[in-house]
């Protein structure tokens with residue numbers, strides 16, 4: 157599967173000029189790194205993300221647009237490969253990171269993680285060079301009406317290394333897996349580590365049930381999953397809000413920032429140059445504390 161995904165990426169680069177151009181632009185993006193001692197945040201100036209960052213995500217706006225994850229609305233040049241019987245893999249035509257894929261469900265069903273969490277663990281093992289991630293419908297998904305995961309090659313997200321060194325409180329432990337609450341990362345974060353898939357799933361479901369205060373409403377979360385020789389690692393960011401006050405502010409206080417999963421993992425995407433120029437440690441810390 158890894159080889160087929162690699163092939164898809166290089167074939168789409170050859171046959172899809174816009175995708176190639178946006179992929180090459182990633183190499184020239186301006187970055188600023190902020191070291192908080194216990195963790196790193198990388199600010200990325202990415203003008204191509206303006207549409208997505210500023211997008212209207214209310215139910216009416218979503219219902220009125222054509223769903224770009226449904227096959228019939230995709231450009232002819234876009235191709236996908238099946239990763240299991242329910243999901244396929246596509247290149248992300250608006251990448252934020254290198255080798256950035258979208259893994260949509262093959263039918264138009266709402267974004268929710270609980271029915272698909274086992275698929276996520278399967279994909280992490282199948283694509284063990286990649287980190288798989290999930291954006292909650294209310295906290296980062298640009299298609300909240302169509303279930304999808306995303307994947308990027310490992311090593312691009314600061315949280316992957318920061319979570320290994322973080323201080324933590326152990327919430328659950330036995331020989332098959334643990335739950336840790338990570339400390340001092342500037343945002344709420346839980347880490348499940350499990351060498352047994354079913355046990356890892358049961359730990360995730362335990363956490364989910366503790367967070368699901370309202371019936372039929374998914375707790376706001378961004379979830380990352382990667383697999384290595386020690387097993388599965390699930391990083392869960394608990395969200396309070398999608399957008400911080402700066403997004404709604406006017407004038408000099410306005411910052412166009414809509415933190416989704418990638419931002420929570422330590423790459424803050426800023427589509428406007430003036431925001432990128434003025435962003436500082438204090439504002440970054442404030443944005444994370446709000447969301």
Ligand SMILES: [Zn+2]
Nearest residue numbers: 223226264302
């Ligand atoms: Zn759709």
